[in-house]
Amino acid sequence: xxxxxxxxxxxxxxxxxxxxxxxxxxxxxxxxxxxxxxxxxxxxxxxxxxxxxxxxxxxxxxxxxxxxxxxxxxxxxxxxxxxxxxxxxxxxxxxxxxxxxxxxxxxxxxxxxxxxxxxxxxxxxxxxxxxxxxxxxxxxxxxxxxxxxxxxxxxxxxxxxxxxxxxxxxxxxxxxxxxxxxxxxxxxxxxxxxxxxxxxxxxxxxxxxxxxxxxxxxxxxxxxxxxxxxxxxxxxxxxxxxxxxxxxxxxxxxxxxxxxxxxxxxxxxxxxxxxxxxxxxxxxxxxxxxxxxxxxxxxxxxxxxxxxxxxxxxxxxxxxxxxxxxxxxxxxxxxxxxxxxxxxxxxxxxxxxxxxxxxxxxxxxxxxxxxxxxxxxxxxxxxxxxxxxxxxxxxxxxxxxxxxxxxxxxxxxxxxxxxxxxxxxxxxxxxxxxxxxxxxxxxxxxxxxxxxxxxxxxxxxxxxxxxxxxxxxxxxxxxxxxxxxxxxxxxxxxxxxxxxxxxxxxxxxxxxxxxxxxxxxxxxxxxxxxxxxxxxxxxxxxxxxxxxxxxxxxxxxxxxxxxxxxxxxxxxxxxxxxxxxxxxxxxxxxxxxxxxxxxxxxxxxxxxxxxxxxxxxxxxxxxxxxxxxxxxxxxxxxxxxxxxxxxxxxxxxxxxxxxxxxxxxxxxxxxxxxxxxxxxxxxxxxxxxxxxxxxxxxxxxxxxxxxxxxxxxxxxxxxxxxxxxxxxxxxxxxxxxxxxxxxxxxxxxxxxxxxxxxxxxxxxxxxxxxxxxxxxxxxxxxxxxxxxxxxxxxxxxxxxxxxxxxxxxxxxxxxxxxxxxxxxxxxxxxxxxxxxxxxxxxxxxxxxxxxxxx
RNA sequence: GCGGGCGUGAUGGAAUGGUAGACAUACCAGACUUAAAAUCUGUUGGGGCCUCGCCCCGUGUGGGUUCGAGUCCCACCGCCCGCACCA
Numbered sequence: 020x021x022x023x024x025x026x027x028x029x030x031x032x033x034x035x036x037x038x039x040x041x042x043x044x045x046x047x048x049x050x051x052x053x054x055x056x057x058x059x060x061x062x063x064x065x066x067x068x069x070x071x072x073x074x075x076x077x078x079x080x081x082x083x084x085x086x087x088x089x090x091x092x093x094x095x096x097x098x099x100x101x102x103x104x105x106x107x108x109x110x111x112x113x114x115x116x117x118x119x120x121x122x123x124x125x126x127x128x129x130x131x132x133x134x135x136x137x138x139x140x141x142x143x144x145x146x147x148x149x150x151x152x153x154x155x156x157x158x159x160x161x162x163x164x165x166x167x168x169x170x171x172x173x174x175x176x177x178x179x180x181x182x183x184x185x186x187x188x189x190x191x192x193x194x195x196x197x198x199x200x201x202x203x204x205x206x207x208x209x210x211x212x213x214x215x216x217x218x219x220x221x222x223x224x225x226x227x228x229x230x231x232x233x234x235x236x237x238x239x240x241x242x243x244x245x246x247x248x249x250x251x252x253x254x255x256x257x258x259x260x261x262x263x264x265x266x267x268x269x270x271x272x273x274x275x276x277x278x279x280x281x282x283x284x285x286x287x288x289x290x291x292x293x294x295x296x297x298x299x300x301x302x303x304x305x306x307x308x309x310x311x312x313x314x315x316x317x318x319x320x321x322x323x324x325x326x327x328x329x330x331x332x333x334x335x336x337x338x339x340x341x342x343x344x345x346x347x348x349x350x351x352x353x354x355x356x357x358x359x360x361x362x363x364x365x366x367x368x369x370x371x372x373x374x375x376x377x378x379x380x381x382x383x384x385x386x387x388x389x390x391x392x393x394x395x396x397x398x399x400x401x402x403x404x405x406x407x408x409x410x411x412x413x414x415x416x417x418x419x420x421x422x423x424x425x426x427x428x429x430x431x432x433x434x435x436x437x438x439x440x441x442x443x444x445x446x447x448x449x450x451x452x453x454x455x456x457x458x459x460x461x462x463x464x465x466x467x468x469x470x471x472x473x474x475x476x477x478x479x480x481x482x483x484x485x486x487x488x489x490x491x492x493x494x495x496x497x498x499x500x501x502x503x504x505x506x507x508x509x510x511x512x513x514x515x516x517x518x519x520x521x522x523x524x525x526x527x528x529x530x531x532x533x534x535x536x537x538x539x540x541x542x543x544x545x546x547x548x549x550x551x552x553x554x555x556x557x558x559x560x561x562x563x564x565x566x567x568x569x570x571x572x573x574x575x576x577x578x579x580x581x582x583x584x585x586x587x588x589x590x591x592x593x594x595x596x597x598x599x600x601x602x603x604x605x606x607x608x609x610x611x612x613x614x615x616x617x618x619x620x621x622x623x624x625x626x627x628x629x630x631x632x633x634x635x636x637x638x639x640x641x642x643x644x645x646x647x648x649x650x651x652x653x654x655x656x657x658x659x660x661x662x663x664x665x666x667x668x669x670x671x672x673x674x675x676x677x678x679x680x681x682x683x684x685x686x687x688x689x690x691x692x693x694x695x696x697x698x699x700x701x702x703x704x705x706x707x708x709x710x711x712x713x714x715x716x717x718x719x720x721x722x723x724x725x726x727x728x729x730x731x732x733x734x735x736x737x738x739x740x741x742x743x744x745x746x747x748x749x750x751x752x753x754x755x756x757x758x759x760x761x762x763x764x765x766x767x768x769x770x771x772x773x774x775x776x777x778x779x780x781x782x783x784x785x786x787x788x789x790x791x792x793x794x795x796x797x798x799x800x801x802x803x804x805x806x807x808x809x810x811x812x813x814x815x816x817x818x819x820x821x822x823x824x825x826x827x828x829x830x831x832x833x834x835x836x837x838x839x840x841x842x843x844x845x846x847x848x849x850x851x852x853x854x855x856x857x858x859x860x861x862x863x864x865x866x867x868x869x870x871x872x873x
Numbered sequence: 874g875c876g877g878g879c880g881u882g883a884u885g886g887a888a889u890g891g892u893a894g895a896c897a898u899a900c901c902a903g904a905c906u907u908a909a910a911a912u913c914u915g916u917u918g919g920g921g922c923c924u925c926g927c928c929c930c931g932u933g934u935g936g937g938u939u940c941g942a943g944u945c946c947c948a949c950c951g952c953c954c955g956c957a958c959c960a
Binding site: 241242245248250254256275276287327353354358359360362363364365366370371372373447448564567568673674675676679682684686690693694697700741742744745746747748749755816817818819821822823824827859860861864868870871872 | 874876878884885886887888892895897898899941942954955956957958959960
């Protein structure tokens with residue numbers, strides 16, 4: 020191997036040698052092994068674990084580097100750090116690969132894990148690899164099955180019939196997100212609605228708790244808390260039974276706007292409502308309509324476009340407060356059976372959907388209120404003012420007149436409850452979590468179906484219920500369903516022939532408790548009390564905003580369910596103390612067009628100065644998330660090979676705030692490399708100095724150093740990595756130009772190495788070793804800024820005249836305000852501006868600024 | 874439609890209500906070199922007087938609060954994200 024030498028006496032910064040060497044040193048010293056001990060506080064830092072696609076990408080590099088900075092910083096500040104890594108290894112891609120290229124999902128997955136581990140290790144992450152696991156390890160999913168059985172016993176899981184999206188070609192249930200324009204995302208087949216018996220987690224029981232507990236998550240982004248709040252969707256309303264005129268009981272309607280009761284002109288029930296189902300048998304018109312509704316696409320996009328349709332059932336109900344008023348009962352295709360009571364009352368004057376419906380079917384429109392001073396009846400446009408706005412109620416039964424809608428609602432609920440006309444109720448949008456998937460590559464649901472005993476839990480001593488290896492994917496559907504021997508078993512209760520449940524669990528289940536498993540990854544129970552109590556909660560969780568709702572909500576549910584079943588302490592029901600959502604890594608897109616004008620994309624490696632190697636100019640499309648289809652990807656392995664892991668780590672942290680997207684640029688990466696080489700060269704220069712060498716400016720250098728310690732520490736603690744790096748650039752420039760003594764410069768470079776160590780650990784170790792540092796920089800205590808070195812004897816205050824900077828004044832730092840004012844007024848700039856007059860006011864902010872108002 | 878966020882040089886971005894543009898990129902100039910690369914040094918928001926230091930303007934637009942606003946408040950414009958037949 021030939022090396023380019025910059026000059027005869029100066030060796031080159033060679034990351035490939037340095038990085039391999041120090042990774043080996045860390046391994047040998049076993050410095051990242053998480054240990055429990057009483058003498059130190061613990062710190063658990065976790066990045067969302069990856070799906071083993073087989074290749075790491077820059078997004079991984081950024082995510083894990085951020086976590087690594089925190090982990091290494093906490094290690095240096097005297098914590099027992101838990102920083103684990105694992106694999107979210109079940110899921111469709113493995114089955115799809117098996118179908119497309121043959122082979123077995125298991126082989127594909129474990130090969131990918133081995134590849135990705137191999138790609139990740141060169142990053143030099145401070146991970147305790149002894150705790151690694153994959154969710155497809157039987158040891159893991161067996162414990163998950165054990166949890167499932169405990170949840171079942173505690174009433175946290177149940178089975179029910181549910182409408183699902185069924186792909187007739189792939190023969191599986193699809194999640195709503197997997198249905199695109201009414202077709203299966205993979206097969207392209209028309210998706211059918213089917214009623215299947217499915218397993219559900221009772222997450223809706225905890226809706227109120229999951230919502231109210233969001234208030235305590237102070238260290239979560241407000242945005243994520245808000246998204247969860249909206250998803251849970253709490254609304255306060257009332258359940259009103261409408262009495263049928265035919266004497267056959269009541270129809271209960273849920274409403275959040277009971278104050279608009281005066282405007283009620285019809286009630287509408289869902290096609291799946293018991294009332295509709297009862298009428299269906301004797302009324303062919305209704306039956307036809309209901310049938311049409313059932314065929315309707317259930318996807319959200321289709322629902323949005325669908326026309327609002329209805330049919331009059333002929334039934335009538337009494338208005339609960341206005342005697343003699345009767346309302347017709349319609350079936351409406353827009354009424355959802357599983358929200359509220361499956362029935363609503365329509366108030367066309369104050370609801371757009373109801374107005375559309377009323378206009379279409381000639382139903383009356385009546386105002387319940389109007390705006391103050393503007394008593395106009397609703398015609399073409401609905402009247403829906405904000406609940407905080409004051410409106411004038413017309414003929415309101417509770418006697419209210421001019422007030423806000425919010426007060427109108429509250430007063431109406433009180434009135435209804437007092438007169439026993441209805442019951443105030445809090446309703447949630449959150450539905451139970453359907454976890455059954457008709458797939459092979461997932462965690463088997465550990466129950467058995469017995470003709471005599473029904474659904475029977477598998478015995479815990481028989482866990483794990485392992486996936487059989489001898490399966491094929493040459494025909495669509497779930498191979499477990501047609502497996503000759505795996506499926507047939509004996510009933511754990513009566514011993515008779517029975518069949519295993521062939522559905523597997525949604526992969527979101529796997530990721531809903533892995534963080535708890537990391538505290539005791541080899542235990543033969545899901546968790547171990549002492550370990551969970553010691554390590555939980557995750558002190559800092561880091562991941563993408565795309566998991567803001569489902570993964571985090573499911574994990575919060577699981578933590579509560581695990582607490583109920585005795586697997587987690589009470590203190591861990593909110594498992595993530597702090598959450599950080601990092602931005603994406605983006606890159607420009609390079610595009611040309613083929614003969615037919617279709618876009619052709621080019622890899623960044625193939626483009627130099629906006630041209631391809633043959634000289635063709637490319638069109639540059641602004642930065643977007645790295646994606647294989649647009650070819651705007653940079654392979655981390657390539658970057659590590661040419662510049663080293665430290666450069667990749669330094670760059671992804673330096674250019675943008677961590678919560679925002681960072682644009683990968685070749686020039687930026689090169690600049691990062693050059694800077695690291697510069698630091699290395701400074702170290703080399705200092706090493707070459709005479710150890711007795713004296714110099715000038717020691718105090719200035721050391722003051723700058725302590726300032727940098729302070730700034731970088733604050734930066735790392737507040738996720739201000741980019742700002743911390745800017746300070747490190749500044750200090751490096753100061754050190755480079757310094758003429759200070761060898762002792763001062765050595766102290767400066769060693770401190771610089773320590774401050775850089777969380778970001779560029781290999782380079783930092785190398786400098787530390789060159790300067791004769793004791794042990795590893797990784798385990799050396801974090802430097803502490805000397806307060807005395809942070810304050811200088813004099814300060815330079817800007818002088819403003821009427822808020823505009825007009826000069827400056829250098830004074831002793833401890834000079835009192837009156838004297839500062841006196842000196843400021845004496846400056847030339849102020850004297851000139853005053854022109855012999857006197858100032859109206861002088862504001863002196865000590866250590867900050869002087870403002871003279873004229 | 875509802876909810877939230879953002880808007881600063883050519884670019885990515887700094888700035889507890891207190892000197893706007895830190896740091897980096899890019900560009901330009903200089904040193905070194907036969908030359909280039911690398912390295913090092915320096916300039917760069919706009920305009921004006923050009924007396925070489927000072928003056929005016931400048932953080933999407935318009936208003937407000939304040940001694941002082943990129944930062945706080947109101948309205949508008951633009952972009953981004955989440956949710957949405959939710960009664």
